[in-house]
Amino acid sequence: MSARAEVAVREQAVLGEGPTWDAEARRLIWVDILSSRVHTYDPSTGRRTVMVTGQHVGAAKPRAGGGLVVVLRDGIGLHDADGAFSWLVHDPVPGRRGNDAAVAPDGALWSGTMRYDEAEGGGSLSRTAPDGTVTLVPERVTISNGTGWSPDGRLMYYIDTPTRRVDVFDVDGERVLNRRTLATVEQGAGWPDGLTVDADGCVWVALWDGAAVRRYTPDGRLDRTVELPVRRPTACAFGGSGLRDLYISTARTGLDAPHPLSGSLLVLPDAGHGTPGTPFAG
Template identity: 75%
Template sequence: MRAEQAVRESAELGEGPTWDPVGGRLIWVDILGSRVHTYEPGSGRRTVLATEQHVGAAKPRTDGGLVVNLRDGVGGYAPDGTFGWLHRDPVPGRRGNDAAVAPDGSLWAGSMAYDETPGGGNLIRLAPDGTATTVLDDVTVSNGTGWSPDGKRMYYVDTPTRRIDVFDVDGEHVSGRRELATVEEGAGFPDGLTVDADGCVWVALWDGGALRRYTPSGTLDRVVPLPVRRPTACAFGGSDLRDLYVSSARVGLDRPTPLEGSLLVFPGAGQGLSQPRFG
């Protein structure tokens, strides 16, 4: 596997790549830049949407708009760009971070304290009708979230723990939290993740300059070095869901290279899963 530059960008904190098959585009955000980016590999067309707050994640909606995890809660953009709050819960010193859409169309949105105070964040489930339920509290840096191909397992990362955890899923409820794998000291910290068609978990290693792939039993079976020090998340995309996209950050780096903060791609890296839309 060899990384290619998909989009040259200087994102401070690029995050959350998501493939939108209806639009044939890759969506990702620059959290600290308050920007939602899109990229259409077929045409090379790009768009940039400026948000009024730091934006942790952006996912496609069934109506063609976007749902966004912002500083003060979760909002939505209609196709014409009109914005409205879906769930507003401002907490001083806290912002939204990574998020994912579950198989049932709900949004699982995480948060964290700006200063990474232990226990300063949470993970909520937002139903399409706007009903919010707290799934996890006492979270420090809520990050990667994904589901197994059969929807019976949920994978989750609270980055400072260095763990990828797994839960059993029963409808909208999760239980039986346990460790799938731990990233050892010196190898970086687990950040965003995606699950492939084999049920394996791909995770980006912040400060580790690599991706890792773990089997459903937790066995490490692949390490992919990257030309960036702070990869943040990964997602399969393209018309056949075989290209693996990786977002990256340049925040906090001395002398960042031109690639850091850009969107990378590994063509033909594997087989991804179609991701549901919010709603």
């Protein structure tokens, strides 16, 4: 694998987040939360697009029938393939916005929220079915972040950033049970943010303020650390040919003197082997 990150898209995103490989369109989707933008990037041609949303956008994922599902400040919206927009879930709460999200193997959307002031316990994690039915996970959450599943779909990994933990749940149909700790990021190493799971069942975690991504084995052992030139990586996902390249979103928000690449989309070529994602079934 490459031990050095390269630039996939040079950008000055304020809060780049949520890279996701869209297998049907053969492109990467990622967002700039605070600039209310959804970006796409085709690594084979270099073609890019940018869509401006009406409000802060925490995540954007492909839909099975084309278009995107987007996690916005005031709920979850649907963009059809022709660009038409509709609300699937409209639930505005003053001072709160949507944050990271992921699509489960069954096609449901798991999405999180957080308060702008990052107040303790002010966030949430919920499952949204394709018909818009929302099931709230009864767990205390502050800054809901990375979510992903083991290759066999029996485990769900989850990060609530201030806990410093990567947690794991057992999956029982539409429910998650038996929350426990897989790994803890020590003081001084940054904060766990977004995650992805590779074909070996290992969990890759972006470390906000840690200038690195880490790979943890299924038993929680730290297996690999890749240092990055930017201080605030936010999330990672495998994409490209054979799902072998690890794409990493980054942020420049809150930095007095950000690195010139802060806010860009980075890539670790041939970093491993990802698993095919599932588009949202709604």
